[in-house]
Amino acid sequence: MTQFITTLDLSNTKTAQRILTIQRLAYRIEADLIDFDGIPQLHESLSELQASSETFIGYHVDNTIAGVLSYETKNTTLDIGRLVVHPDHFRKGIGRQLAQHVETIPNITKIIVSTGARNKPACRLYESLGYIRTDTREIVAGLTIAFYEKVKAD
Numbered sequence: 001m002t003q004f005i006t007t008l009d010l011s012n013t014k015t016a017q018r019i020l021t022i023q024r025l026a027y028r029i030e031a032d033l034i035d036f037d038g039i040p041q042l043h044e045s046l047s048e049l050q051a052s053s054e055t056f057i058g059y060h061v062d063n064t065i066a067g068v069l070s071y072e073t074k075n076t077t078l079d080i081g082r083l084v085v086h087p088d089h090f091r092k093g094i095g096r097q098l099a100q101h102v103e104t105i106p107n108i109t110k111i112i113v114s115t116g117a118r119n120k121p122a123c124r125l126y127e128s129l130g131y132i133r134t135d136t137r138e139i140v141a142g143l144t145i146a147f148y149e150k151v152k153a154d
Contacts, residue, residue: 026084034116067094080113117144
């Protein structure tokens, strides 16, 4: 079994469609966990995904994308926009490896991410990787978001 991480090309429709499939499956599970169906990425179209300004990296298992992380950088801060793993690959460390991979990007001093506060698996993942919860806010009625950051060691 070959496993590797690469940057993904969203202009490739097949790649973008695979990301969309994984994203919808993963965010459906999160929506059920946090009891909120309004997660924007759950309803994103293929063209909206392909128009994203984020950089996407994929974790491949035997040449099939099994997990995806997207991010944007501003100055020396990296903002994780989404971290999704296909449900067939849950609990295999794929999310952890993708999150650790972005920590190796040069010239980044801080990484930020947010997730549904009731998404306990995601909160546990970030906390186990050394992220500190900096805030918890109710964004809309019924949706509370946990904000995390990690300052990279030199």
